[in-house]
Amino acid sequence: MTELEKKRSAAPVPSEWTYAPAPEARDIVSLEERYGLFVGGEFVEPRSGEYFPTIDPSNEEPLAEVAQAGPEDVSAAVASAREAFENGWSGLAPAERAKYLFRIARILQERSREFAVLESLNGGKPIRESRDVDLPLAAAHFFYYAGWADKLEYAFPNRRPRPLGVAGQIIPWNFPLLMLAWKIAPALAAGNTVVLKPAETTPLSALLFCDVLRQAELPHGVVNLVTGDGRTGAELVKHEGVDKIAFTGSTEVGKAIQRELAGTGRRLTLELGGKAANIVFDDAPLDQAIEGIVNGIYFNQGHVCCAGSRLFVQESIYEPVVSKLKRRLQTLRVGDPLDKNTDVGAINSKQQLTKIEELVAAGEAEGAEIYQPPCRLPERGYWFAPTVFTNVAQSYRIAQEEIFGPVLSVLTFRTPDEAVEKANNTPYGLSAGVWTDKGSRILAMASRLRAGVIWANTFNRFDPSSPFGGYKESGFGREGGLHGLEPYLDFDGKADSFGG
């Protein structure tokens, strides 16, 4: 028995604050037994003939079988996207293109409960989050970019924006539908067609999205979906019929993609890993900061590339912050993702759970002090209790590597300079948080932190109008906002900006 397991089994069952179960009904979702690939506007059998099961990570029950797209399948999808681009979509009046996207946004709003339940079933995230964050934002993203479709000349005056052609898009499993929206909405608004590969473990909301496309009467082939594991993604990346690759995922895979595309001149945007600093000064409103810290790292089980996984606390308030944080952790409800009172759901996959466990074990071995609130985790499924490490040195793996789980490392600082230096001491640069009551300090910190998104006195906020993306090894190119259109456009033969 590891130290961690001992602590877990010794945890008392919290009895003084029980909640009645409040499960969201799951019968709103009806699943096929088996899904093919979505190519040319219809589901087709994979030429590979291969399928694999996709499960509910909260209980390991299989939900459906999905296709493993092989090289021929990827080629067919790319050919379908090419044909749709050339025979219709790129020539369609931009205002009409906009209306398709508005339709998609509306249908997502109408069917949001269904999607939210499915997202929690297949991904393990709390229904509260899929209902209140993933779905509204996904719909808003389509609505936002819909409006740009016929206004590109205003976004890029004197640059004569034109679509690129076929965009190959590869998305992660942490926000399956939202990442789909981040990818597809700007690509279509700019006049491109798409081949999208959902993550291996979370394909179902993307497959259900194909039904939204059917309802929206989107021309066949404009959006194609190939499911599968990393091999499918690799096929898509190296396919010469793809004009642009947009990838969200790990820095390791992002580098491999950049190497693969080296010298091809094909366009690329990467949204990769992070190890965000969340910095709390001694004049910060502490209770708000605690909520921000919790939201920063335990939101979506910490499966968030911009998660505030390194907490930097000014030394003079270290004690109250850590004790308040531990107290707050005891009130987090870990369990059934479909329960409306759940705060922290299931870990997305066995593979991810193994990675989290390995890094947490490394943290203990290196000498950090672990705290986990008393909570009993379900026996089946993949679970990890919210975790705080104190006594963390900057050199520890838990302070260096992206854990992508509900694990926070607490470090301290004395001066703003020290906070900046420590916060920037990472190859990543996706996001950062600052908590202080002093306006001038917020702006000074915001300008010195090397990260693409700075949340001041808040954390993990997202909006379709707000550009998102990283510095350094967190990737290049932006998603969201006017800037998010740019990676999907060509301009008068002149250089594009901001990567992409």
Added chain:
Amino acid sequence: MADVARLEVKKTYKLFIGGDFPRSESGRTYLAQGQNMARGSRKDLRDAVRVARSAQSKWAALTAYNRGQILYRIAEMMEARRVEFAELCSGEAEVERSIDRWVWYAGWADKLAQVLGSANPVSGPYFNFTIPEPTGVVGILAPDQPALEGLISRLAPAIVGGNAAVVVASEEAPLAAIELAEVFATSDVPGGVVNIVTGRRAELAPWLAAHMDVNALDVSGLDGEAAELERAAADNVKRIVRGQLDGQSAWEIAPFLELKTVWHPIGW
């Protein structure tokens, strides 16, 4: 005695690193344009990256107005050396275009944020804006032709937004680059903001491409394909920049910039 013709005082061409003109630490030279040029080593290149990194944050911390004036000062200093520059490139017309290019980019320093940034109307009580910031240290593989205009067309957009640059000069036509270094040294450009290494490109470029403390690699100057260099550049997710050698545009500046988005709640 009859007049003895005065013996010309010839110039020694050296590297430009951190505002100084050192010889290559390797002690090597090679012949280009009839001159003994310093044949820089990977150690010279690493030194250049190190001083570029420490100069970059100070350069970026200057006001945009100040950076604009320094770029304008470069144009002033070049104007005074028109004759020398004309001998090192295709001629006077190229020199004039090059000087005017500095003036044009000088004017961009304090306009970038307004043209490339945005205020974002998010759905919620938050103030949200996006501003461009320098990416950091930029590696530039200078083109052979046009020897002067080509280099300036890549360098000016790289530094105007607050980046520091490490340039591998054209191997066959490096004189314009070193002449330009002498301009920088007298133009209030802080030492280390522009660094120029002469030598064999095939020897130097792979080290610049693979250097983990370089944020972007400009390959516009390469004739052939840059696949091998781009692959090496992926080791730290460098931004690969491919731009024009004879033109100017705000969109030549933007690839050297990052976008930062800042959120803050609105409330009492």
